[in-house]
Amino acid sequence: MSEVTPDTLFGGPTKRFFVSMLTRDIELADAILDLVDNCIDGAMRSQPDFADKETPFKGFKASLTVTPEKFEISDNCGGIPADYIEEAFQLGRPNIKKDGDLPTVGMYGIGMKRAIFKMGKNATVYSNAKDGAFSVNYSSGWLDPENTEWDLPISRSEREEGVEGVQIQIPELKEQISKTFGNDSFINSLMADIQDHFGYLMQKGFAVSVNGIDLVPKTLVLHSAAHSAQNEIRSFDYTGNHDGVDIRVTVGFFRALVQETEIDKETKAPSESEAAGISVICNDRVILLGDRTMKTGWGDAGVPRYHPQFRAIAGLIEFRSNDAEKLPISTTKRGLDAGSDVYFVARKAVTEGLKTFTSFTNRFKGIEEEANQFFEKATRSDVKKEISLAEEHGVPVRGAVAKKYVPVLPEPTNKTIRNRISFVKAEDEVKAVSEYLFNDSSQKPAIVGAECFDRFLKEAKK
Structure with a gap:
């Protein structure tokens, strides 16, 4: 700690703040994802021309x-180069422009340290790079919140033969962390998180394994026919640039429209397993997955709130910049800064896309089977790799450096306006009405409700 004179106050941090407090701001899985993200940054640094390749991370793991x-x-x-060592172990990055030529998301320089503080009673970081090898040990004494010592012992050596990379070992875990790691549900959830959050980087060749299991990427695939004069199922697509950040917004259907019986089921037991909602990615890292709230435009600016009938709609907001400071992202790398100017531009585009597909869904309400024939003609296309409608066929956006493609979707043959009627009743009451109407108590609730309406409609028309 710096010496305090009669005319000064110590304004620096305490060990307790970093070791005990800062770790509360991040979930355990997110702390581990931070470490995976650091590996990807290393792969980028080790090959300056990676942006020119289709699978630039092939061979990295x-x-x-x-x-x-x-x-x-x-x-x-590739390991940690000599000129990165000091910053790698400081709590906070003094030079946030050091990776200015790389599309990374790290700005704050706390990810690796925070993960170690959260999980371990002690830890060792070993690196082997082209310009030398070293190891740094976080002892239990150094990690003591009451310890005021900040200097870390480092053991340097010449580059060793073999793999150039980084290894972080935490041989003694905190008790609660150890219990969590023994839970199969946590391990399965962690693997799913890695596949979701790094799916687009894994699509470019980066490999990840957990406990010997090789993970597979998860990316968004939408129904989108090729551009033509015919009204078919296609995606809404937007591409532009705001303040040096490239923006891409794509919204569409990842599946056929939801049937009435599925809506009943979803209302009773909401599913989280499907891809419905809007995801946000920054420099190929997913920071928000399948959001169905006002944060991504649902229930705002003329867009209806998310409802199970819209479960076929999904989309992707993508930001790309070599200046990580301009990205709408928080310190956890998985938190969204929804108040930033660049996000406002993207959100405006995504609301237009959502209106397009919620309107289509409403027009085919009750006649979903008619709509679903159009899905058979639409190709399932990977959003990032195979959809480029705005770039190739889009029109300029007034007042912006951008182009957008708004699809003209099919119309129902019967254009009578339809309204969905939905209500919830006790199961035994539904069975009783089903028995009365059909002499069968097992009819589906949607069929029971429709029959009730049809009978009273006949009475009303007399």
Whole structure:
């Protein structure tokens, strides 16, 4: 700690703040994802021309071991170069422009340290790079919140033969972390998170394994016919640039329209397993997955609030910039700064896309089977790799450096306006009405409700 004179006050941090407090701001899975993200940054630094390749990360891999006894992550992503060592172990990055030529999302320089503080009683970081090798040890004494010592011992050596990369070992876990790592549900959830959040980087060749299991990427696929004069199922697509940030917004249907019986089921037991909603990615990292709230435009600016009938709609908001400060992202790398100017531009575009597909859904309400024939003609296309409607066929957006493609979707043959009637009744009451109407108590609630309406409609028309 700096010496305090009669005319000064110590304004620096305490060890307790970093070791005990800062770790409360991040979930355990997010802390681990931070470490995977650092591996990807290393892969970028090790090949300056990666942006020119279709699969620039092919051959690079992060391997995680997550057990009640230990945590370990190792990669072959080039190691930590000598001129990065000091900043890698400082709590906070003094030079946030150091990776200014890389599309990374790291700005604050706390990810690796915070993950170690959250999980371990001690830890060792080992790096082997082209310009040398070293190891740094976080001892239990150094990690003591009452310890005021900040200097870390480093052991340097010449580059060693073998893999150039980083290995972080935490051989002694905190008790609660050890219990969590022994839970299969947590491990399965962690693997799913990695596949979701790094799916677009894994699509470009980066590999990740957890406890020896190789993970597969998850990316958004939408129904989108090729551009033509015919009204078919296509995606809404927007591409532009705001303040040096490239923006891409794509919205569409990832599946055929939801049937009435599915809506009943979803209302009773909402599903979280499908891709419905809007996801946000920054420099190929997913920071918000399948959002169905006002944050991504639902229930605002003329867009209806999310409802199970819209479960076929999904979309992607993408931001790309070599200046990570301009990205709408928080310190956890998975939190969204929804108040930023660049996000406002993208959100305006996504609301237009949502209106297009919620309107289509409403027009085919009750006649979903008629709509679903159009899906058979539409190709399922990967959003990032195969959809470029705005770039190739879009029209300029007034007052912006942007182009957009608004699809003209099919219309129902019967254009009578339809309204959905939905209400909830006790199961035994529904069975009783079903028995009365059909002499069968097992009819589906939607059929029972429709029959009730049809009978009273006949009476009303007399």
